Amino acid sequence: MSIVQITSLKKYFDSVRAVDGVDLAIDQGEFLVILGPSGCGKTTLMRMIAGLEKPTAGHIEIGGEDVTDLPPRKRGVSMVFQSYALYPHMNVFNNIAFPLRAQRRELKFDKRAIREKVENTARVLEIDSLLDRRPRQLSGGQRQRVAIARAMVTQPSVLLLDEPLSNLDAKLRANARDELKDFQRSSNITAVFVTHDQIEAMGLGDRIVVMSEGKIQQIGTPQSIYDDPANEFVATFLGSPSMNILSAKRFRFGFRPEHFLPKTLHDNPENSRIFHYYVKRVEYLGSDRLVYGYVQGHERELTLAKVPSNVRVSLDIEGDYEFAVHNRDIKYFDNISGQRIEQQSLAQAF
Amino acid sequence: MARLSYPLDNRRLVGIMFLTPALLYILLLVGFPFLLAIAFGFSDVTVGNTDLNFVGLRNYFAVWENDIFRQVFETTIRFTLVSQIFILIFANILAIIFTQDFTGKWFARFIFILPWATPVSLAMIGWLWMLDTKYSPIDYLLLQTGFLGPNGILSNSRNLFWLATPDLSQISVIFVQVWRMTPLATVILMAGLSSIPTDILDQAEVDGSRFMRTLLQIKLPLILPIMVIALLFSMITMFGDMTVVYVLTRGGPVDYTRVLGLYSFQVGIEGGNLAQGAAISLFAFPLLLAMAIFMLRTASRAEVQ
Numbered sequence: 297m298s299i300v301q302i303t304s305l306k307k308y309f310d311s312v313r314a315v316d317g318v319d320l321a322i323d324q325g326e327f328l329v330i331l332g333p334s335g336c337g338k339t340t341l342m343r344m345i346a347g348l349e350k351p352t353a354g355h356i357e358i359g360g361e362d363v364t365d366l367p368p369r370k371r372g373v374s375m376v377f378q379s380y381a382l383y384p385h386m387n388v389f390n391n392i393a394f395p396l397r398a399q400r401r402e403l404k405f406d407k408r409a410i411r412e413k414v415e416n417t418a419r420v421l422e423i424d425s426l427l428d429r430r431p432r433q434l435s436g437g438q439r440q441r442v443a444i445a446r447a448m449v450t451q452p453s454v455l456l457l458d459e460p461l462s463n464l465d466a467k468l469r470a471n472a473r474d475e476l477k478d479f480q481r482s483s484n485i486t487a488v489f490v491t492h493d494q495i496e497a498m499g500l501g502d503r504i505v506v507m508s509e510g511k512i513q514q515i516g517t518p519q520s521i522y523d524d525p526a527n528e529f530v531a532t533f534l535g536s537p538s539m540n541i542l543s544a545k546r547f548r549f550g551f552r553p554e555h556f557l558p559k560t561l562h563d564n565p566e567n568s569r570i571f572h573y574y575v576k577r578v579e580y581l582g583s584d585r586l587v588y589g590y591v592q593g594h595e596r597e598l599t600l601a602k603v604p605s606n607v608r609v610s611l612d613i614e615g616d617y618e619f620a621v622h623n624r625d626i627k628y629f630d631n632i633s634g635q636r637i638e639q640q641s642l643a644q645a646f
Numbered sequence: 647m648a649r650l651s652y653p654l655d656n657r658r659l660v661g662i663m664f665l666t667p668a669l670l671y672i673l674l675l676v677g678f679p680f681l682l683a684i685a686f687g688f689s690d691v692t693v694g695n696t697d698l699n700f701v702g703l704r705n706y707f708a709v710w711e712n713d714i715f716r717q718v719f720e721t722t723i724r725f726t727l728v729s730q731i732f733i734l735i736f737a738n739i740l741a742i743i744f745t746q747d748f749t750g751k752w753f754a755r756f757i758f759i760l761p762w763a764t765p766v767s768l769a770m771i772g773w774l775w776m777l778d779t780k781y782s783p784i785d786y787l788l789l790q791t792g793f794l795g796p797n798g799i800l801s802n803s804r805n806l807f808w809l810a811t812p813d814l815s816q817i818s819v820i821f822v823q824v825w826r827m828t829p830l831a832t833v834i835l836m837a838g839l840s841s842i843p844t845d846i847l848d849q850a851e852v853d854g855s856r857f858m859r860t861l862l863q864i865k866l867p868l869i870l871p872i873m874v875i876a877l878l879f880s881m882i883t884m885f886g887d888m889t890v891v892y893v894l895t896r897g898g899p900v901d902y903t904r905v906l907g908l909y910s911f912q913v914g915i916e917g918g919n920l921a922q923g924a925a926i927s928l929f930a931f932p933l934l935l936a937m938a939i940f941m942l943r944t945a946s947r948a949e950v951q
């Protein structure tokens with residue numbers, strides 16, 4: 297059952313189409329990740345769900361009710377900002393208690409209930425020893441927990457998180473990611489998580505919404521959008537290093553560097569396409585070798601191969617090799633629209 | 647290849663160049679008169695005899711023993727404190743209004759800043775007429791609306807004598823000071839309000855906070871340090887000011903509106919006793935200094951991040 301239903305949602309800032317016709321259904325209890333490059337309209341979309349931004353057109357329903365024209369406080373939504381936006385002059389307790397006090401009348405809480413709720417939420421997020429501290433006395437990771445505690449304390453129907461991990465250093469981030477996921481699972485809250493980081497998106501999302509230029513490019517599980525990209529944008533945006541794209545006469549095709557391997561490593565070369573590959577440079581990345589070179593007939597398009605270090609194939613600079621890609625790993629895209637084309641319809645093209 | 651070195655590439659030199667005007671201003675127009683006043687305060691200099699003979703604290707004792715001085719000192723403190731309260735209230739209300747979105751905001755801001763942009767003496771001549779004993783337009787309006795004149799609600803007279811009765815003259819002076827200083831405080835508070843990160847205000851909105859709660863629990867506490875600075879500015883300006891009363895009342899009626907700045911001027915320049923005039927004005931210095939230090943420390947302690 298979907299808790300949030302977004303229909304033809306648009307937001308234009310003068311000539312900038314920040315969000316340009318988004319349709320999206322968010323399921324109860326899921327962890328939905330919105331992934332896209334910086335400036336693609338992720339924050340604007342979140343702000344419209346929260347009620348901070350008035351849509352140019354379209355509708356938003358939350359829990360079956362049309363909330364398009366309702367103020368934030370009537371939506372039962374809470375939000376964690378990229379900056380955490382903790383109230384700097386209040387201690388942690390008062391920060392977490394703030395939404396409870398602000399909505400006291402709607403939620404019918406007395407003082408004791410507020411204290412209990414704050415303490416419970418703080419315990420869950422393991423910040424119960426910090427309740428007397430001011431935000432500036434906290435580490436980045438602790439601030440993030442306080443922000444999440446404050447967002448959770450009212451038991452919102454949807455929790456919106458706008459790049460909440462981007463201010464943490466790399467080590468903390470991986471940790472925080474796991475905790476956030478565990479926390480979401482155990483509390484069974486519906487979470488919408490915005491990020492421009494594909495690794496974060498792949499690791500966290502039950503489903504991922506890939507956005508570009510205000511439009512949804514694809515919605516699907518991490519695996520399905522990685523293995524089965526709907527268009528060239530999604531294909532190249534996900535994966536690191538990104539998918540090789542080569543031009544043919546009437547279409548373009550692509551394959552991922554990890555699927556582009558010396559022919560001798562393929563079990564049945566009959567199901568594969570063979571390429572003559574000229575190696576220009578090899579980078580050793582520990583477990584993998586990253587090979588830069590050119591495929592014969594595509595000398596202007598740099599093509600990468602990611603070859604596991606443990607396979608005993610020597611790859612010399614300026615050498616010519618036979619590489620192959622399994623047919624199922626080659627994706628075809630329309631020359632103009634960039635949309636995926638089914639392999640069968642191109643059978644004759646080869 | 648040899649590199650040419652330009653004088654403007656030298657950080658120290660450029661730094662000094664940028665600082666020079668401010669330093670000159672402080673040294674010549676603030677520092678020098680200040681030191682001179684201290685020197686005068688410990689001497690027996692008069693307009694007639696400009697020799698500086700050191701007399702220790704004699705001037706200060708003489709001033710302190712003087713009943714008029716004590717009254718003047720008390721009046722100055724009272725005027726300053728009372729007007730600060732109103733300035734703070736009005737400046738906060740106006741700053742909140744002017745940081746909302748409404749049509750004509752730019753024009754309203756412009757009109758409102760005028761009292762502060764007008765030269766004080768010019769503005770005071772305007773008020774002198776507004777508060778005139780006989781021809782005050784305010785009296786005229788009150789007369790037309792039945793508040794004044796025979797059977798008037800406020801008085802049977804045709805005039806209220808804004809600058810001529812003990813109570814009204816003090817109220818008038820405080821009112822004009824509030825009128826004159828509120829814009830500066832407002833501008834400072836507006837800067838404070840618009841420096842609050844929008845994320846914080848958006849967060850408050852998502853948290854369900856309405857206008858009054860956001861104002862009282864988020865905005866005002868966050869601009870508290872800036873409020874202290876605004877208060878300090880207007881307090882110090884007002885404490886040393888003499889122009890307003892010099893033009894409006896000359897300290898009268900009797901001594902009711904005589905303030906420190908004016909009294910010092912009257913004793914030192916008009917009365918010719920430079921030494922005592924300097925001593926009078928210097929009485930304010932330790933008080934203001936202590937106040938400034940206290941307020942700046944409060945501000946920096948309340949400062950967030």
Ligand SMILES: Nc1ncnc2c1ncn2[C@@H]1O[C@H](COP(=O)(O)OP(=O)(O)O)[C@@H](O)[C@H]1O
Nearest residue numbers: 309312313314333334335336337338339340341
């Ligand atoms: N308040 C605004 N006024 C004008 N343009 C805006 C505003 N907010 C966002 N934009 C523009 O809308 C686009 C999408 O912005 P945003 O939603 O913040 O992207 P993202 O969060 O994906 O980086 C950007 O081009 C941005 O410049």
Ligand SMILES: [Mg+2]
Nearest residue numbers: 335338339340
């Ligand atoms: Mg953003």
